[in-house]
Amino acid sequence: MTASPPLLAPEATARARAPLASAATLPPQAYRDPAIFAAERACLFASAWLPLARLDQIPEPGDYIAMDLMDQPVLVVHGMDGEIRVLSNVCLHRAAPLAEPGPGHRRLFSCPYHAWSYDTEGQLIRAPLMDGADHFDTRNCRLPQLRSEIWQGFILATLDETAAPFAPQVTGFTDYVAPYRLDDMAIARTLDFPGHWNWKVLVENFMEAYHHIATHSATLEPVFHARDSHIPDNDGQPWSILHMPAADVSGPHPEGTLPGLTDAQAHDLLATVLFPHFLLGIQGNGAVWYQLLPRAHDEVDLRIHVLLPRSTVPPEAWDETADAVAALVTVIHEEDIAANNLVWQGLTAPLTTQGRLSPLEKSIWQMNQWWLTRMGL
Template sequence: MTTRTPLSAGPDGLLPDLTPDTLRVDPLERADTIPSSWYTDARLGPFEQRAVFRPSWQVVGHVSLVANAGDYVCATVAGEPIIVVRNADGEIRAFYNVCRHRGGPLAMDDHGACRMLQCRYHGWTYTLDGALRGVPRFDRTELFDRADFALVPVAVDVWEGLVWVCVGEPALPLAVTLDGIAERIAPQDLTGVRFHSRVEYAVACDWKVYVDNFLEGYHLPLVHPELCKTLDVSAYVTETFEWHSLQHSPIRETPDGGVYGEGDAFYYFVFPNVMLNILPGRLQTNVVLPDGPGRCRVLFDFFYADGTAPDQIAGDLAFSDAVQQEDIEICEAVQRGLASRGYDRGRFSVECEAGVHHFQALLKRAVADGIWNTGDPPAAPPGLRPA
């Protein structure tokens, strides 16, 4: 077993196993997986929020949820509470879901509608553009200017009917991050689906375990035997792009049409934690959120084309839940294995795990950039030092 020395980097002073060796990106055929400590050391979590999640685009919902002025959607992005709202001019705006008085929430539901944004703590009110409008019982407060206390805005963009936000400085425009997806799935049109429901899963594994699991079909025969009857696993292909990857499979033809119908299944992953499961007449968005050491939450939003039969939706939801329960069981077992003294780093199947390697390479790049941006980096691995 290799002996490792934890690295003290930057003001955190607590980053484990971040060395030139572990940050180096080798070709798939020669690469090791990331160290087990990246999944198990609780001290890495706050650094990941800052270095990995803040500069990334995160999907928060569909435009159908903010169709009218005053409609809003709430989300947690990079650990931050966010509210997205459509204003009176029809524009979609995003703000921190935080009142500028003493940090109270403007909304506490996943989504809803309002005429103005009002703090649920002390009643300060804001216009749908974020300007402070009403300040109860503040007449005697001196040197107070409402203009200084507008809501803090967040970058927001829309792609194919999906609303995305970024709480930091976006590494790239959203259109660049998602380049090529809409053309690849044509003639399917994601703008034509409507939100149906959300299912949330609490999973006792690090968020990266769940992402790794999503990114390969290697485990399908053992973990998902029923899914293997639906997908043509022999034609399962993984493709990688700059900031996203695709797992693609034809859907098996069955006499009754099966739970997925006829066509193709597109499983897209957008770095670092967003999944787009695009199937005939439907869309699932899965967002994997860190939830403390060794835990994550997975938010499944289900969207369907108009006219989808209720029994078809019910069957789809039940099948999806069965698959997720299988994934949860294996991911939680993997988390226990990663914490064992019997494991440190593994290798990749060139045939089956290109998506996992691609994700871990992007993760290494984000972590290396984060070290350089926080003060006291190690020697930069080749190809990873920021320009």
């Protein structure tokens, strides 16, 4: 029996493993090879804690969101008993999904195929015309429940029954962003953007300010100079924070800023990633959650959620503020789309090889070390 070849050539791995001052990017194969994407699904996504929703999206008992976690349809449910659960959205009878993708409100989930009905705890309540089925008892039928955690107002879940709990893995990150009170925020707008490139292209673009000097020369660079950006050590934890100091912190705090922040915290911008692809942009008066849904090696769906602090943005200003932030986010992301298109064009060219990382791209280096380890390289 012949052993499987390594996913990446050892010399390519060694270049990416080098210290930051001499490190290279991952090789193009890591982005454009469908076999590597398949390995990522098994080695990264299937065992990771992935963010599915915010508590503010399902505030009342009976509220739910139906979506896919990789290939598993799930229901993120606020139970009638007050508990938050992530349940399989597949009927136990003949495997039809119980609810179509999207939000809703139900006390019972009734299968559209044969009307088997489940409560918000996943318990089968009704199975019509099953008289005569030996040893069948609805009390013994319950939808599988995924492990889930609530962290900073986010509902995360994992398909891995053996995965270590999420919160203890990211204590350094939680401490760093604590002043911004993410759990006080709520989704005000959601923007949808399809991407026709590898998911890592988008993540890497999000994680460095070096490209401000060209891609965002008229938008972000005048406010957040690339040269001033810095990335703290993560002490081996699975996250990275790009801290972008504001060029000018002398003015008043932006409207809606959370109380208790320093001038720097009120004006600076953080672009953060909890590996593999939980992206948050954080400022003193709000945040954006980039919810990535990788579909294939060359396809990723993106939902950008605009989050506003409930304690500082009054209801009468909520819509106007949300519209303004969404418009700005759209301008910035459209600039990033153009950049990502260029990168993908180059990554799929036959002569492209590994490039050298800038010291300003420490976040990419940090993630590459985690990626290589989790991929067994």
